[in-house]
Amino acid sequence: MFTFALSIISITPILGFSNILKSTVGALIAALSTFAGVSLLVRPKELISVTINQINHHKYFEETHIESGDFFQEMFNLLKDYKNVIKSDFVEFKDVSYEANKSNQLV
Known part of the structure; x- marks a missing residue:
């Protein structure tokens, strides 16, 4: 959740507020990849x-x-x-x- 929130806060100004869907997708990809990486590391x-x-x-x-x-x-x-x-x-x-x-x- 933290990665998703931080990503959406940082990606949205870069892509612009008119591309909120792209920002959300980018933040979701960042959050899922972080979850997968951490899950593998603490296995x-x-x-x-x-x-x-x-x-x-x-x-x-x-x-x-x-x-x-x-x-x-x-x-x-x-x-x-x-x-x-x-x-x-x-x-x-x-x-x-x-x-x-x-x-x-x-x-």
Whole structure:
């Protein structure tokens, strides 16, 4: 909406007030292309939200990957590293409890 309003305010004086239809179409094209571009740029946000949700629900074993070359990729890699730490802690705990149960059975 902001892009549409700003475009119509800036295009109308350039094309003239007699060409209000052309100004509106130009502003609409600018607004739609801005929406499409921003939607593509923030697409990794949804995958990061899903990954945080998985961590909150203790689902650490689903592997995903983002390759965007920006701060979204950096944030996602930090989350992925955290999931790997939690997974390794879980496996170590499972191994220790298995060994404890096995030694209790021998005694």
